[in-house]
Amino acid sequence: DSGVTQTPKHLITATGQRVTLRCSPRSGDLSVYWYQQSLDQGLQFLIQYYNGEERAKGNILERFSAQQFPDLHSELNLSSLELGDSALYFCASSVEGVSGVYGYTFGSGTRLTVV
Amino acid sequence: GQNIDQPTEMTATEGAIVQINCTYQTSGFNGLFWYQQHAGEAPTFLSYNVLDGLEEKGRFSSFLSRSKGYSYLLLKELQMKDSASYLCAMPTGDFQKLVFGTGTRLLVSP
Numbered sequence: 001d002s003g004v005t006q007t008p009k010h011l012i013t014a015t016g017q018r019v020t021l022r023c024s025p026r027s028g029d030l031s032v033y034w035y036q037q038s039l040d041q042g043l044q045f046l047i048q049y050y051n052g053e054e055r056a057k058g059n060i061l062e063r064f065s066a067q068q069f070p071d072l073h074s075e076l077n078l079s080s081l082e083l084g085d086s087a088l089y090f091c092a093s094s095v096e097g098v099s100g101v102y103g104y105t106f107g108s109g110t111r112l113t114v115v
Numbered sequence: 116g117q118n119i120d121q122p123t124e125m126t127a128t129e130g131a132i133v134q135i136n137c138t139y140q141t142s143g144f145n146g147l148f149w150y151q152q153h154a155g156e157a158p159t160f161l162s163y164n165v166l167d168g169l170e171e172k173g174r175f176s177s178f179l180s181r182s183k184g185y186s187y188l189l190l191k192e193l194q195m196k197d198s199a200s201y202l203c204a205m206p207t208g209d210f211q212k213l214v215f216g217t218g219t220r221l222l223v224s225p
Contacts, residue, residue, distance in 0.1 A: 002157065033212060033213070036213075038208070041217065042187070042202070042215050042216060042217035042218050043158070043204075043215040045212055045214060045215075048212050055212075056208055056212050058212075067160065069182070074202060088155070090157060090158075092213075103148045103160050103163065103204070104160075104213060106157035106158050106159070107157060108156070108157050109155075109156075109157055111155070
């Protein structure tokens with residue numbers, strides 16, 4: 001157990017629907033990062049939060065949004081889902097920015113299947 | 116910004132040695148990470164290099180040359196469980212988010 005908890009592990013939903021993915025960072029970590037990994041693709045950075053505030057945005061679609069709550073857990077909301085949104089979604093956490101020695105700690109991911 | 120290149124796929128035999136290369140172009144260097152990722156699982160940290168040279172850690176070693184924009188991961192005494200993707204990544208931007216290469220899929224055969 002890495003200490004980063006993601007729920008649910010698997011999600012199957014229909015096109016046009018909306019889903020929420022949840023991430024609880026490792027205890028003491030203030031930064032949360034979301035990544036998308038499509039089949040046979042690399043990890044694509046979506047968005048970063050630090051202590052409740054958005055820090056950096058990647059190529060995140062307008063249909064996607066995220067937030068980090070006062071208890072530091074984060075949610076990634078995906079709406080108007082399309083088949084192409086099917087992917088593994090990873091959350092990672094760190095104390096602040098990238099820890100120079102250990103990088104991030106990743107959660108086990110949520111596998112989203114849009115049918 | 117950054118551009119990170121890795122070979123897409125490599126094959127090797129159990130017990131052998133394999134070298135996975137990563138070349139990069141960056142406007143500012145703040146270290147280079149290697150992660151291992153088994154299919155459908157989370158990436159796990161392997162190594163971090165910020166200075167030139169070789170860092171050895173058991174069967175895995177990582178090398179960095181900042182002047183050449185080049186790193187490699189060396190895996191010795193390959194085992195079947197080493198079949199996985201190996202991701203090269205670098206921190207970027209003001210808040211040092213990690214940008215990943217597309218990864219190298221390593222297949223170890225008996």
